[in-house]
Amino acid sequence: EVQLVQSGAEVIQPGESLKIFCQGSGYIFARYWIAWVRQMPGKGLEWMGIIYPGDSDARYSPSFQGQVTISVDKSSNAAYLQWSGLKASDTAMYYCARQADTGYDFDHWGQGTLVTVSS
Amino acid sequence: DFVMTQTPLSLSVTPGQPASISCRSSRSLLHSDGKTYLHWYVQRPGQSPQLLIFEVSNRFSGVPDRFSGSGSGTDFTLKISRVEAEDVGIYYCMESLQLQYSFGQGTKLEIK
Numbered sequence: 269e270v271q272l273v274q275s276g277a278e279v280i281q282p283g284e285s286l287k288i289f290c291q292g293s294g295y296i297f298a299r300y301w302i303a304w305v306r307q308m309p310g311k312g313l314e315w316m317g318i319i320y321p322g323d324s325d326a327r328y329s330p331s332f333q334g335q336v337t338i339s340v341d342k343s344s345n346a347a348y349l350q351w352s353g354l355k356a357s358d359t360a361m362y363y364c365a366r367q368a369d370t371g372y373d374f375d376h377w378g379q380g381t382l383v384t385v386s387s
Numbered sequence: 388d389f390v391m392t393q394t395p396l397s398l399s400v401t402p403g404q405p406a407s408i409s410c411r412s413s414r415s416l417l418h419s420d421g422k423t424y425l426h427w428y429v430q431r432p433g434q435s436p437q438l439l440i441f442e443v444s445n446r447f448s449g450v451p452d453r454f455s456g457s458g459s460g461t462d463f464t465l466k467i468s469r470v471e472a473e474d475v476g477i478y479y480c481m482e483s484l485q486l487q488y489s490f491g492q493g494t495k496l497e498i499k
Contacts, residue, residue: 303488305436313428313436313479315488327486363435372483373426373441380435 270294272302272364272378279384280354287350288381290364297345298322301367303374304338304349308360318367319347354385389413391480393491401499406467408494410480415460424483427456427465430493431476439478440465472498 275289290302303318317328321340328338339348347364362381365374390413400406416425427440438447440456443463453468467474475498480491 301486312477312493313430313481313490315481315490318486318488329487365436368438368441371422371426371442372424372486372488373438373481374428374436375438375441375447377435377437 270366270376272366272376274362274364274378274381277382277384279386281387282355282385283353285350285352286354286383287348288362288383290347290349290378292345292347292366295366298342300369302340302347303365303367304336304347305363305365305374306332306360307363307380313363316349316362321345321347354383356385358383359385389482389487389489391482391489391491393478393480393494395494396492397495397497399497399499400467400470402472403469406470406474406496408465408478408480408496410458410463410465410491412461412463412482414484416463416482416484417460418484423459425456425458425463426481426483428479428481429474429476430479431473434476436479470496470498474498 271293273291298321304316306314316332317338319326319338326338337350364378366376368375392411394409416423423443428436430436444456455466477493477495479493
């Protein structure tokens, strides 16, 4: 069974750094792109970026380029999303999702990581 | 930026009645490989999004056949033939061409 398990909720102060993860299991992790999607409170879904674990090729939405870094560790079947200086406006639920091998849809999603940035 | 526009943004449906959601893209979603990369997701209350339909009209594994997708080019439709209580949630279309993705604003489905 394909599963994406994300790290737990975080409460972070403005200006701090953070790295959250998404761990895949039940499939060959290196062969499927992993995307990150933001959902701000009460709002819709926004695609942030995507990475191919096989060669760490990462692509970003222009809206998030330079704001976050997406990385991967094949040895632990994990993808990461990190910030170097969080702002209150980064408060959101963050989902990872696996891109299907037959197309460009996201066929499996993680449970989400809630990041709250507050002093 | 490529824009996906969904209508309506909300709808209230009596159980057993049909529902329809429209999604319009600012660019053609027909790829040079002949496929059209338009997909539909539902986010039920308190849950992660789930894939319903991929490439316009293909139901994902386990999705009931009361859900169907249609369309081409820039105009697409998700239909629910007979709405059930469990269909409550927010429905999103998403386009994916060349490793860039855009979601529609979402359509909130409520049960009367």
